[in-house]
Each structure stands twice: as C-alpha cells, then as structure tokens.
Amino acid sequence: xxxxxxxxxxxxxxxxxxxxxxxxxxxxxxxxxxxxxxxxxxxxxxxxxxxxxxxxxxxxxxxxxxxxxxxxxxxxxxxxxxxxxxxxxxxxxxxxxxxxxxxxxxxxxxxxxxxxxxxxxxxxxxxxxxxxxxxxxxxxxxxxxxxxxxxxxxxxxxxxxxxxxxxxxxxxxxxxxxxxxxxxxxxxxxxxxxxxxxxxxxxxxxxxxxxxxxxxxxxxxxxxxxxxxxxxxxxxxxxxxxxxxxxxxxxxxxxxxxxxxxxxxxxxxxxxxxxxxxxxxxxxxxxxxxxxxxxxxxxxxxxxxxxxxxxxxxxxxxxxxxxxxxxxx
Amino acid sequence: xxxxxxxxxxxxxxxxxxxxxxxxxxxxxxxxxxxxxxxxxxxxxxxxxxxxxxxxxxxxxxxxxxxxxxxxxxxxxxxxxxxxxxxxxxxxxxxxxxxxxxxxxxxxxxxxxxxxxxxxxxxxxxxxxxxxxxxxxxxxxxxxxxxxxxxxxxxxxxxxxxxxxxxxxxxxxxxxxxxxxxxxxxxxxxxxxxxxxxxxxxxxxxxxxxxxxxxxxxxxxxxxxxxxxxxxxxxxxxxxxxxxxxxxxxxxxxxxxxxxxxxxxxxxxxxxxxxxxxxxxxxxxxxxxxxxxxxxxxxxxxxxxxxxxxxxxxxxxxxxxxxxxxxxxxxxxxxxxxxxxxxxxxxxxxxxxxxxxxxxxxxxxxxxxxxxxxxxxxxxxxxxxxxxxxxxxxxxxxxxxxxxxxxxxxxxxxxxxxxxxxxxxxxxxxxxxxxxxxxxxxxxxxxxxxxxxxxxxxxxxxxxxxxxxxxxxxxxxxxxxxxxxxxxxxxxxxxxxxxxxxxx
Numbered sequence: 162x163x164x165x166x167x168x169x170x171x172x173x174x175x176x177x178x179x180x181x182x183x184x185x186x187x188x189x190x191x192x193x194x195x196x197x198x199x200x201x202x203x204x205x206x207x208x209x210x211x212x213x214x215x216x217x218x219x220x221x222x223x224x225x226x227x228x229x230x231x232x233x234x235x236x237x238x239x240x241x242x243x244x245x246x247x248x249x250x251x252x253x254x255x256x257x258x259x260x261x262x263x264x265x266x267x268x269x270x271x272x273x274x275x276x277x278x279x280x281x282x283x284x285x286x287x288x289x290x291x292x293x294x295x296x297x298x299x300x301x302x303x304x305x306x307x308x309x310x311x312x313x314x315x316x317x318x319x320x321x322x323x324x325x326x327x328x329x330x331x332x333x334x335x336x337x338x339x340x341x342x343x344x345x346x347x348x349x350x351x352x353x354x355x356x357x358x359x360x361x362x363x364x365x366x367x368x369x370x371x372x373x374x375x376x377x378x379x380x381x382x383x384x385x386x387x388x389x390x391x392x393x394x395x396x397x398x399x400x401x402x403x404x405x406x407x408x409x410x411x412x413x414x415x416x417x418x419x420x421x422x423x424x425x426x427x428x429x430x431x432x433x434x435x436x437x438x439x440x441x442x443x444x445x446x447x448x449x450x451x452x453x454x455x456x457x458x459x460x461x462x463x464x465x466x467x468x469x470x471x472x473x474x475x476x477x478x479x480x481x482x483x484x485x486x487x488x489x490x
Numbered sequence: 491x492x493x494x495x496x497x498x499x500x501x502x503x504x505x506x507x508x509x510x511x512x513x514x515x516x517x518x519x520x521x522x523x524x525x526x527x528x529x530x531x532x533x534x535x536x537x538x539x540x541x542x543x544x545x546x547x548x549x550x551x552x553x554x555x556x557x558x559x560x561x562x563x564x565x566x567x568x569x570x571x572x573x574x575x576x577x578x579x580x581x582x583x584x585x586x587x588x589x590x591x592x593x594x595x596x597x598x599x600x601x602x603x604x605x606x607x608x609x610x611x612x613x614x615x616x617x618x619x620x621x622x623x624x625x626x627x628x629x630x631x632x633x634x635x636x637x638x639x640x641x642x643x644x645x646x647x648x649x650x651x652x653x654x655x656x657x658x659x660x661x662x663x664x665x666x667x668x669x670x671x672x673x674x675x676x677x678x679x680x681x682x683x684x685x686x687x688x689x690x691x692x693x694x695x696x697x698x699x700x701x702x703x704x705x706x707x708x709x710x711x712x713x714x715x716x717x718x719x720x721x722x723x724x725x726x727x728x729x730x731x732x733x734x735x736x737x738x739x740x741x742x743x744x745x746x747x748x749x750x751x752x753x754x755x756x757x758x759x760x761x762x763x764x765x766x767x768x769x770x771x772x773x774x775x776x777x778x779x780x781x782x783x784x785x786x787x788x789x790x791x792x793x794x795x796x797x798x799x800x801x802x803x804x805x806x807x808x809x810x811x812x813x814x815x816x817x818x819x820x821x822x823x824x825x826x827x828x829x830x831x832x833x834x835x836x837x838x839x840x841x842x843x844x845x846x847x848x849x850x851x852x853x854x855x856x857x858x859x860x861x862x863x864x865x866x867x868x869x870x871x872x873x874x875x876x877x878x879x880x881x882x883x884x885x886x887x888x889x890x891x892x893x894x895x896x897x898x899x900x901x902x903x904x905x906x907x908x909x910x911x912x913x914x915x916x917x918x919x920x921x922x923x924x925x926x927x928x929x930x931x932x933x934x935x936x937x938x939x940x941x942x943x944x945x946x947x948x949x950x951x952x953x954x955x956x957x958x959x960x961x962x963x964x965x966x967x968x969x970x971x972x973x974x975x976x977x978x979x980x981x982x983x984x985x986x987x988x989x990x991x992x993x994x
Contacts, residue, residue, distance in 0.1 A: 173642035197631035244557035251554035293509035324546030
C-alpha cells in the first residue's frame with residue numbers, strides 16, 4: 162500500500178515549446194536540459210555587423226571550417242544546464258574541502274622535503290597558468306561558437322578551468338605558508354624555465370586560433386588529453402612520497418577530466434561524423450595538436466620524471482581516444 | 491622575520507590576475523585584438539579594483555544553494571497549479587512579454603560577457619565578466635524553466651525564439667542588444683554593464699519581479715529574489731567599469747560620455763515596453779511608470795550622476811526629455827499595441843473604468859486631457875461592434891525600431907518626426923535622441939533590419955498580414971488579438987467557474 166495525496170490534474174494544452182517539440186518529433190514532455198538549451202541562440206535577421214569583425218555576424222556558422230546541418234546535434238551527454246552544472250561542481254568541491262583539511266591537519270605538505278617541494282614549485286604549480294589559458298580558450302569558444310548546445314557547456318568548462326587554476330593556487334599557498342612566494346616562483350618558471358616553454362608556446366598559439374572548432378579540438382584533444390593528462394595522470398613518480406598527497410589535492414581534476422572528456426568526446430565525435438569533409442578537417446586538427454602537445458610536453462616530462470615517456474604515453478592515449486571518436490590519425 | 495601572510499585582497503589577486511601573464515610567443519595585440527580600436531586608453535590594468543571577490547569554489551557553492559531552492563519552488567508551483575492562483579488571466583501576458591522580449595536578451599548578455607571575459611586585456615575584469623556570463627546563462631535558463639509551466643496552459647510563448655528573430659516589436663529589444671553585441675568590448679561594458687545593469691535595472695528587471703509579487707506569480711518572483719544577488723554583483727561591476735575608464739585617462743571622458751548618452755536613450759526607448767506593462771498590463775498595479783521613473787531615475791540616477799560629476803561626466807543628454815516622456819510613453823505604447831493587436835503575440839484589452847480612474851489619478855497632468863478621451867472613444871466603438879484595428883503597417887524609427895507614434899516634446903498632439911540623409915537615402919527617427927545616435931554612427935544604423943521594410947521587401951513570408959503572421963508562427967486567434975474572447979480567457983474562466991462551484 163502507498164500513500165496517495167490527491168491533486169487536481171489540469172490538462173495542459175501543450176507539453177513543451179514548439180521548437181523543442183519539433184526536435185523531439187512531437188509534443189512530448191521535455192527535460193529542463195532540452196528546454197534550456199535547444200534553439201536558445203538567435204539565428205536570423207541580425208541588425209548590424211560587428212565593428213570588430215564585420216566579415217561575420219556575431220552568431221555566424223562561417224567562423225569555423227566544419228559544417229553542421231544543425232549545430233544542435235552535438236548535445237551534452239551530461240545534460241547540464243546551469244543548475245545541474247553548479248550543483249555537480251558544488252558537490253565535487255566538498256571533496257576538495259575535505260581533502261585540503263585532511264592534508265592541513267596532518268601537515269602532509271610540511272614534511273615533504275626540499276627536493277619534492279622544489280619540484281612542485283617549478284614543475285607542478287605552473288600548470289595553473291595552463292588552466293588559465295584554457296579558461297581563455299573556453300571563453301573564446303563560448304563567445305565565438307555557434308549554437309547553445311556547444312557554447313553553454315563551454316562557459317561551464319571555462320569556469321572549471323578557473324576553478325582548477327585556483328585549486329592549484331591553493332596548493333601553492335599551502336606550500337609557502339600562505340605568502341604567495343611559491344606562486345611567484347611558479348610564475349617565473351612558467352615564463353622562463355625551459356621545461357615549460359613548449360607548453361607556454363603551445364597555449365599562446367591557441368590564443369590566436371580564429372577557427373573556433375579547431376580551437377575546441379586543440380583544447381580538448383591537445384591541451385586536456387595530452388598535457389593535463391600527462392601532468393595529472395602520468396607523472397606521479399615525480400612527486401615521490403608525496404604522490405598520494407598530490408593525488409588527493411587534485412582529485413577534482415581527475416573527476417573533472419573524466420566527466421568533461423565524456424562531453425568533449427561526444428561533441429568531437431558528432432561533428433566528425435557529420436561528413437567526410439568534417440572528418441578530414443577534425444582529423445588533421447587533432448593530429449596537429451596532439452603531435453604538438455606531445456613535443457611540448459617532452460621537456461616537462463623529462464624535467465619531472467627524467468624521461469619524455471609520460472608525454473608520449475599521454476599522446477598515444479589521446480591518439481587512441483581520437484581514433485575511437487572516428488578520426489583518422 | 492617570517493614573510494607576511496596574504497590578506498584577502500592579495501589572496502584573491504593571486505587567485506585571479508596572478509594567473510595571467512604577458513604573452514611572448516604571440517604578441518599581446520594578436521591575443522587581444524579588439525580592445526584598442528575604440529580609442530579607450532588604459533594606462534594600468536592593475537589599477538582595476540575587483541568589484542567582488544568570489545573564487546569559483548564559493549561561486550559554485552552559493553549558486554548551487556540558490557538553484558536548489560529555486561527549483562524546489564518551481565516544482566511546487568507546477569505541482570499545485572500555481573498558474574490558477576495569479577491575480578487574473580490577463581496577468582500572464584506580462585510573463586509572455588518577458589519571455590519573448592527580455593529573456594533572449596539575457597542570452598545575448600551571456601555571450602557578450604563571454605566576449606569581454608575573453609577579450610579585455612586586464613585579467614581582473616575578465617574574471618568578473620566571465621562570472622556575469624555564467625549568471626546571464628543562469629537567467630535565460632531559469633526564466634525558460636519558470637515560464638515553461640505557463641506555456642503548458644497559455645498561448646503566445648510556445649515559439650518564443652522564432653518570434654524573437656522576426657516579430658516587429660521584438661526587434662526593439664533585439665536590435666538594442668545586437669547593437670551592444672556588435673560594439674567594441676568597452677562600449678559593451680558601458681552599454682550593458684553600466685547603462686543597462688546599473689542605471690536602468692530598477693526600471694526593467696525590478697518592475698517585472700515586483701509585478702509578479704503583486705499578482706501572485708510565486709514562481710517568477712522567486713526567480714527574481716534568487717537573481718537579486720547576481721544582479722547586485724552585476725551592478726558593482728557596471729559602476730567599477732565606468733569609474734575605471736574615467737580614472738585611466740582624460741581622453742576617455744568624451745568617448746564614455748557619448749556612450750552614456752547613447753545607451754541611456756536607447757535603454758529609455760526599450761523601457762517603453764516596461765512602462766506599458768506597469769500601467770496597463772498588471773491587474774494589480776505596483777506603481778505607475780511615472781512614479782517608478784521619479785524614484786529610480788530622477789532621484790537615484792540623479793545622485794549617481796552627481797557622484798560621477800567629479801570625473802567630468804554629465805547626466806545623459808535628453809534625460810530631461812525622457813523625464814517629460816514618462817507622462818506619455820505608456821499610454822502611447824498601449825495604444826499602438828491595441829491598434830495592432832492582430833500582429834502581437836500577447837493579448838490586449840480595453841482598460842475598464844476603474845483602471846482609467848487609476849490612470850487619471852496617477853497622471854493628473856496628461857491622462858484626462860490627452861489619453862482618456864481616446865480610450866473612451868475606442869470603448870464606444872467596441873460597443874458598437876467597430877473595434878478599431880489599424881490595417882496599415884507603421885513607419886518605424888531607424889534606430890529604436892518603435893513605430894513612429896511618439897509625440898513632440900512639449901506637444902502631445904503632434905507626432906515627432908526627424909530625418910537624416912545618407913547616401914541619397916532618407917532615414918526616419920522618432921526623436922532627437924534617436925537621430926543623434928544615427929548621426930553618430932550612420933554606417934551602423936543604415937543596416938537595421940526593420941521589420942516593416944522587410945515585409946514590404948517580401949522578406950517576411952508574403953504581402954498580406956496572414957502571410958506575415960504565418961512567417962511569425964503566430965497561432966492566429968489564440969496568440970494574438972484581445973484577451974476578451976481568447977482561449978486564454980476561456981480557460982481562465984473555466985478554472986474559476988470550477989472554483990466558484992466548489993465554494994458553493
């Protein structure tokens with residue numbers, strides 16, 4: 162037996178909005194993801210050409226060389242809209258707080274030894290700048306891309322990279338007794354240390370990429386899948402006895418990568434599957450940026466682990482991943 | 491001596507602008523190609539004062555809490571058929587105007603702040619802009635979710651994105667935001683960050699939310715309360731931007747003044763829709779448009795511009811004209827929609843005697859003299875079965891895109907016309923304010939996609955009104971025309987007849 166509260170049922174005239182119903186193939190109840198995403202961006206009858214880029218409309222499918230019959234095909238398998246995104250991140254962040262508290266209470270970063278400390282300062286902390294660059298790229302795709310289905314998750318991803326840059330910064334502040342000295346040292350390494358210059362050059366080159374979907378591929382398959390995975394997954398040996406501490410403090414990054422990757426893989430796969438032309442373009446871009454990321458990662462891998470193998474391992478994994486998305490590499 | 495621990499301000503700087511660096515493998519001007527052409531001079535980006543200090547972990551936490559509460563209310567509203575408890579079926583037309591006319595602009599703001607959040611050279615403002623971009627995405631999505639339930643029962647909003655790109659009066663807010671989006675990053679910040687979100691927000695966002703509160707619309711007003719802390723952040727960003735630009739270089743003053751003048755006037759024109767909503771569409775009225783204008787522009791705006799006078803900034807040009815307009819604008823706008831009710835996606839109605847009396851009381855200088863006689867005449871025509879429809883298409887102002895129905899300053903019996911000639915073509919305007927804007931950037935405004943011109947050029951489905959309504963995806967006889975006799979009214983009456991029966 163179950164408890165049943167009686168409510169008044171009023172027959173609705175329609176289940177959802179017209180544009181949503183047409184996409185669902187009929188007037189059916191729609192999810193909040195669907196109603197908050199589908200056809201939300203304007204598509205027609207724009208008034209003025211941008212002063213800063215008069216060759217395009219501000220929403221213009223021609224800002225990338227790939228062509229989609231419908232930019233609402235590359236949907237987000239996580240079905241994120243603003244509320245579910247923030248709630249998911251707030252939950253992930255509870256673990257971050259617990260982990261930092263755990264490390265602080267036990268003084269796990271105070272006893273790591275000078276060698277590991279120095280390595281973290283110059284070999285790990287600079288990655289916060291790579292996250293910041295990634296934030297810039299995702300903000301760029303949000304403003305420049307086409308269709309809410311792709312662009313809305315990009316501002317979420319931009320927020321994620323800023324959040325991760327801040328988690329790395331907190332690790333730096335744990336290391337330097339909340340003075341900021343470690344962050345300053347890490348910035349000098351980012352700007353000057355040869356180990357980082359390939360990475361910095363690569364991310365600066367992405368800043369001037371005008372084709373927004375190429376930028377998406379460069380960011381997700383180059384920066385995320387090669388460089389971030391290399392540092393967060395394939396360089397544990399570098400941190401010696403502190404590897405577990407680092408892993409705890411970067412748990413967010415591991416969870417995020419698995420989840421964000423699920424989305425970005427789906428987008429790349431769908432766009433490549435649209436046509437032979439798209440597949441060729443996306444394949445070329447993926448190959449180019451994975452190769453570049455591998456080269457950029459080698460000196461860093463060598464500085465951290467004594468061997469370039471981590472860069473190659475991460476790049477090979479990225480290539481396998483790209484092939485699984487239907488790309489020819 | 492041990493090095494000093496960071497204060498909150500320095501800590502936040504490390505968490506945001508400390509992440510940024512001067513690029514060397516690519517020139518900074520290639521990485522930030524858009525922040526110089528407007529002529530704004532920034533000597534020192536590091537002088538930017540963060541208007542709020544919110545790291546992403548705190549942002550996620552606060553926003554997630556707010557969203558949990560908001561969606562709990564939205565679910566309860568739907569479960570308990572909250573739509574049957576609003577003040578009157580007419581009220582829902584306010585919600586329709588909001589979703590078709592305002593919500594899509596939240597989306598434009600989202601994309602626009604992503605643009606400034608990437609392309610301003612200073613990292614401090616970029617972070618603040620990105621949070622606003624996230625917030626604005628929140629606003630469009632939560633508004634859709636809030637109004638989704640009304641869409642299940644009421645007509646006129648089912649095709650809101652399609653209509654937003656096409657319907658004549660929706661080109662008024664759309665062109666406003668297209669104008670800001672296509673401007674440079676600094677102008678966007680003054681247009682939306684300062685003029686819209688700071689100077690005019692109490693005349694736009696707040697009247698809709700107060701209207702919802704007065705009229706029993708618990709879901710929309712809950713959205714309003716939930717968005718309030720976002721809006722406060724947006725206001726602090728808007729004021730910081732203008733102060734920063736004015737402090738950075740004296741050459742910025744004339745540029746910023748021109749933008750303030752332009753966006754004040756453009757905003758004032760868009761707000762005419764809100765004026766009409768407040769005076770004519772809310773069954774339970776919050777205050778008159780004129781009262782709102784006095785409190786939120788004349789008083790609050792007055793002290794704001796007094797405060798900004800130390801930078802040499804003057805109150806916006808034509809602020810006096812706008813204040814005088816507050817006596818007229820709602821009456822003239824509702825008259826336009828009354829005449830063109832067949833082409834509008836919300837319902838209109840004839841104000842009843844009690845409503846006319848309220849307007850007489852609120853507008854002692856103008857209503858009885860100029861506007862009440864017109865409503866009484868049209869009411870009489872309705873009674874005789876000759877309800878007045880305007881079968882022609884109106885001339886539109888080239889800048890604000892509103893039908894040319896506004897009157898001369900100082901003479902409410904005479905329609906105001908202004909024009910300029912460019913390249914052998916004559917362009918028409920509703921006011922000196924709109925003409926000035928055009929003359930300042932004619933190459934921009936000759937491009938305007940004017941709905942009436944487009945109809946005459948055959949770009950809107952055909953030559954007849956039914957063709958055009960079909961192009962709008964307007965469900966004729968349900969979405970448009972008077973409330974009286976509409977399916978909305980029929981449904982509303984059925985619900986309430988049911989309630990009355992239960993009460994007996």
